Amino acid sequence: xxxxxxxxxxxxxxxxxxxxxxxxxxxxxxxxxxxxxxxxxxxxxxxxxxxxxxxxxxxxxxxxxxxxxxxxxxxxxxxxxxxxxxxxxxxxxxxxxxxxxxxxxxxxxxxx
Numbered sequence: 732x733x734x735x736x737x738x739x740x741x742x743x744x745x746x747x748x749x750x751x752x753x754x755x756x757x758x759x760x761x762x763x764x765x766x767x768x769x770x771x772x773x774x775x776x777x778x779x780x781x782x783x784x785x786x787x788x789x790x791x792x793x794x795x796x797x798x799x800x801x802x803x804x805x806x807x808x809x810x811x812x813x814x815x816x817x818x819x820x821x822x823x824x825x826x827x828x829x830x831x832x833x834x835x836x837x838x839x840x841x842x843x
């Protein structure tokens with residue numbers, strides 16, 4: 732398990748915003764992952780999507796690492812932010828963009 736934790740730590744330091752998800756940002760494989768992708772894309776947040784379906788050890792390892800039972804999982808600057816419900820609620824309340832900018836992550840919302 733130490734190896735998977737090290738792999739996760741490396742992924743979390745590889746980008747400011749990391750999304751562990753089912754599928755890829757271009758092709759989400761579940762509705763919850765798709766919702767988080769839509770929110771991040773709408774906010775114009777650069778992020779790295781990691782497909783947990785390609786690696787069973789990673790799929791379980793990220794749940795153990797965060798002590799959070801579901802996927803997707805969003806991390807900002809290496810810290811676990813939450814899953815789909817939390818991200819959606821933060822987005823709807825305007826808190827997600829604030830949290831990101833307070834952590835130095837540039838958001839460039841799409842123009843209507």
